[in-house]
Amino acid sequence: MAQRENLNVSLCPLHTRQDLIESCAELIKITWPCSKPERLHRMAAEETSGLPCCLVLIEHREDAPDVVVGHVRLVTVTSPETPRSAYLEAICIHPSKRGLGLGYKMMKLAERYAYDNLGCKQMFLLCLATTLGFYERLSYQLYPVLKLETEGINLLSHSPKFATWYGNKPLKGWEFVYSDGPCASKEVMKRRAFGQLTLRKYLTDS
Ligand SMILES: CC(C)(COP(=O)(O)OP(=O)(O)OC[C@H]1O[C@@H](n2cnc3c(N)ncnc32)[C@H](O)[C@@H]1OP(=O)(O)O)[C@@H](O)C(=O)NCCC(=O)NCCS
Structure with missing residues (x-):
């Protein structure tokens, strides 16, 4: 198994590395078989340097091409009472690279990117009780769910139960994704x- 110290990784917006879209799509499909990572092409083509954005954790290898080993998507939080914030979704590390500290590293890099490049003061996310410990190690705390409003969640559609929630507004041009489910x-x-x-x-x- 790869050692933590041997992995040379960096985080960047997917739209700046369009050569890695297929690698990213593969990771998302492995993680969530019901997802629609083929939408990444359009997402990366439309995204610039702001929100929303897909960020990819890239492993740089000596004698092989770069490969995507992690992904997190940042979406705009529109709740009027909150300072500029991002909602995080589709957080994943490649199954062969889990348990090596990469998830922790990716989250820290994503937080720095959101703070430095996007002016975000807060990060929000939803998690299952089974991953709560991971986020607690990163100092995330429980927040009352009903106050959260977003724009354009779940374009990768990996939730088999609900396509969206009442506080979410569709992203212009992407309304069709919410016909996938209730x-x-x-x-x-x-x-x-x-x-x-x-x-x-x-x-x-x-
Ligand atoms: C959750 C996920 C991103 C974690 O990535 P990872 O690279 O395996 O995590 P790390 O190795 O960086 O772990 C960092 C710390 O969190 C802990 N941790 C990791 N997964 C955990 C979990 N599910 N529950 C509790 N703690 C967890 C690790 O033990 C480690 O603790 P330590 O520093 O005390 O050793 C990864 O398991 C994953 O992609 N899972 C599938 C997709 C998913 O569930 N995404 C989250 C949706 S909310």
Whole structure:
């Protein structure tokens, strides 16, 4: 198994490395077989240097081409009472590279990117109880779910149960993705029918 110290990785927006779209799509499909990573081509073509954006963790290898070993997508949070924030989704590390500290490293790099390049002061995400420990190590804390409003979540459509939730606005031109499945209502969210917890982290310059 690869050692933590031997892995040479960096994080960058997918739209700056369009040669890695197929590698990224493969990772997302392996992680969520119901997902639609073929949409990455259009997403990367439309994205510039702001939100939303797909960030990829790239492994740089000596005698082989770069490969995507991690992915996280940052989406705009529109809740009026929150300072500029990003919602994180489709967070994954390649199955062969898990347990090596790469997930932790990718999240820290994504937080730095969001703070330095996007001016984000907070990060939000939903997680299952089974991954809560991972985010707690990164200092994420529970947040009341009903206050979260977003724009353009879940374009990769990996949730088999709900295509969107009541607080989400479609991204212009991408309305069709939400015909894939039902919208989780306020009541459904209250009952935590996603089976998920909302977490938040304040970002700082340290
Ligand atoms: C969750 C995921 C991103 C973690 O990535 P990873 O590279 O394996 O995690 P790391 O090796 O960086 O782990 C960092 C720390 O979190 C801990 N950790 C990792 N996964 C955990 C989990 N599911 N529950 C609790 N703790 C976890 C590790 O033990 C490690 O702790 P340590 O520093 O004390 O040793 C990865 O397992 C994954 O891609 N899973 C499938 C997709 C998924 O579930 N995404 C999250 C959706 S909310």
